[in-house]
Amino acid sequence: MTETTAQAGSSFGFEIEQSLRSGSTRGKNTGRNLGRMGIITTPHGEIRTPAFIPVGTKAVVKGLLPAKVRELGGQAVLANAYHLFLQPGSEILDRAGGLAKFMNWHGPTFTDSGGFQVMSLGVGHKKTLSMTEAKHSEAEVIATKKERLAKVDEDGVTFKSFLNGDTHRFTPEVSMRVQHEIGADIIFAFDELTTLMNSREYQEASVQRTARWAKRCLDEHARQTIARADRPYQALFGVIQGAQHEDLRRFAASDLAQMRGEEHPEQQFDGFGLGGAIEKQRLGEIVSWMTDELPDNKPRHLLGISEPDDLFLGIAAGADTFDCVAPSRQARGGTMYSRDGRVNAKNAIHKTRFEPLEIGCDCYTCENYDAAYLHHLFKSKEMSASTLATIHNERFVVRLVDEIRESILNDTFVELREETLHRYYGREYAREVIARAG
Numbered sequence: 001m002t003e004t005t006a007q008a009g010s011s012f013g014f015e016i017e018q019s020l021r022s023g024s025t026r027g028k029n030t031g032r033n034l035g036r037m038g039i040i041t042t043p044h045g046e047i048r049t050p051a052f053i054p055v056g057t058k059a060v061v062k063g064l065l066p067a068k069v070r071e072l073g074g075q076a077v078l079a080n081a082y083h084l085f086l087q088p089g090s091e092i093l094d095r096a097g098g099l100a101k102f103m104n105w106h107g108p109t110f111t112d113s114g115g116f117q118v119m120s121l122g123v124g125h126k127k128t129l130s131m132t133e134a135k136h137s138e139a140e141v142i143a144t145k146k147e148r149l150a151k152v153d154e155d156g157v158t159f160k161s162f163l164n165g166d167t168h169r170f171t172p173e174v175s176m177r178v179q180h181e182i183g184a185d186i187i188f189a190f191d192e193l194t195t196l197m198n199s200r201e202y203q204e205a206s207v208q209r210t211a212r213w214a215k216r217c218l219d220e221h222a223r224q225t226i227a228r229a230d231r232p233y234q235a236l237f238g239v240i241q242g243a244q245h246e247d248l249r250r251f252a253a254s255d256l257a258q259m260r261g262e263e264h265p266e267q268q269f270d271g272f273g274l275g276g277a278i279e280k281q282r283l284g285e286i287v288s289w290m291t292d293e294l295p296d297n298k299p300r301h302l303l304g305i306s307e308p309d310d311l312f313l314g315i316a317a318g319a320d321t322f323d324c325v326a327p328s329r330q331a332r333g334g335t336m337y338s339r340d341g342r343v344n345a346k347n348a349i350h351k352t353r354f355e356p357l358e359i360g361c362d363c364y365t366c367e368n369y370d371a372a373y374l375h376h377l378f379k380s381k382e383m384s385a386s387t388l389a390t391i392h393n394e395r396f397v398v399r400l401v402d403e404i405r406e407s408i409l410n411d412t413f414v415e416l417r418e419e420t421l422h423r424y425y426g427r428e429y430a431r432e433v434i435a436r437a438g
C-alpha cells in the first residue's frame with residue numbers, strides 16, 4: 001500500500017511503505033492494522049518512520065554538537081517554541097534563517113507549540129508530566145492558583161516568564177507567528193494540555209477549547225504561509241487531547257482530521273500530534289483510539305515517549321514519530337540504557353570495568369571508551385561525562401526505533417518485541433506488555 005499526500009505547491013509529504021502484517025493493534029472501527037513504516041518528506045530532508053526525534057529544547061541537544069546527533073542516527077531535532085520565544089526571541093531565529101540554519105543542523109526540525117509548557121507552568125512550574133500515574137495529589141496539581149504562572153482563558157494563555165517574571169500572552173495566533181519565525185519544518189497547533197486529574201467536565205471543556213484554538217491556528221498558519229511565501233513550507237500538526245476518555249479522544253481526532261480553516265478552508269492539518277496525559281498502563285489502547293479515527297495518509301507524532309515498552313505499543317498502534325527529553329536528561333545523571341535494562345555509570349561496579357558500558361553497542365562512546373572511564377568522568381564531574389552518556393542513550397533509543405522499522409519491513413515485529421522487552425524488563429513484565437498490545 002502506497003499513499004502520498006502533499007499540499008499543493010508544498011514540499012511536505014508522507015508515504016507509507018509497509019504496514020504491520022501481524023501482532024498489530026487493530027482499529028475498532030475499521031479492523032485495519034494501524035502500525036506502519038513510511039517516509040516523511042520536508043524541505044530540509046526526509047524522516048524514515050517510525051523514528052525517534054532527539055529533543056533540542058533550546059536549539060541544541062544538550063551536550064551534543066549537531067554532527068554527533070547526525071552520526072548517532074538522529075534524523076530530525078525537536079525544539080521548543082516557548083523557550084526560544086523567551087530566549088533569544090523568535091525574531092532572532094527568523095533573522096538567522098530559521099532554526100536549522102541557526103543551530104547548524106542539516107536536517108528536518110520540529111517545534112512544539114508551547115502548550116505543554118503553559119500547562120507545566122500552570123501546575124506550578126513542573127517541566128514534566130508523569131506518564132505513569134499521578135504522583136501528586138489533585139489538590140497539589142490543580143489547586144495551586146496562587147503559584148500558577150499561567151492562566152488559561154477562551155482567547156489564550158497569560159503567563160509569567162520563568163526567566164525574569166515578565167508577563168506574556170500566548171494565543172493561537174501568537175503561537176503560529178512565533179513558530180513561523182522559528183521556521184521548523186513541522187510545527188504544532190496551540191493546545192491546552194490537561195492532566196489525568198482534571199475532572200471529566202474540565203476535560204470536555206478543554207477539548208472543545210482546543211478545537212476552537214485549532215481552527216484559529218489553521219487560519220493564522222494559512223495567513224503566515226501566504227505572507228512568507230519565500231520561506232520553506234512548514235507543515236502544521238493538530239494536537240489531539242482528551243486524556244483517558246475514549247469518547248473525547250475519538251471526537252478530538254475525527255474533528256481535527258476533517259477540520260478546515262474558517263477564512264482559509266483550503267487549509268487542513270498536515271499531520272497530528274498525539275498529546276497529553278496518557279496513562280502508561282493504557283498507552284497502546286489510547287493511541288489506537290486516536291489513530292483509528294485519523295486518515296492513514298498523514299503522519300502522527302506521539303509526544304514525550306522513549307521507553308522501549310511505550311515505543312513498541314505506540315508504533316503498533318500507528319504512531320510514526322516520537323520525542324522525549326528522558327534519554328539526554330537521564331544520561332546527564334549517569335543513568336544509561338542497555339539491552340538488559342538501565343545501569344548507572346556512577347555505580348561502583350563500573351570503576352574497574354575495562355570494557356564498553358554496553359558490550360556490542362555501536363555508539364561512539366561504547367566503541368571508544370570503557371565503562372571505567374565513564375565512571376571516572378562522572379565521579380570527577382567532567383562535562384564529557386554528560387556528552388558521552390547522552391551519545392549512548394540517544395543512540396540506544398534511535399537504534400531501537402530503527403530496528404522496529406526494519407522489523408515492520410521484514411515481518412519480524414512480534415519476535416523483536418518479545419526479545420527486546422524480555423531482555424530489558426524481564427519475562428514477567430514483557431508478557432504483561434505483550435498481553436496489553438492484544
Ligand SMILES: [Zn+2]
Nearest residue numbers: 361363366392
Ligand atoms: Zn553505546
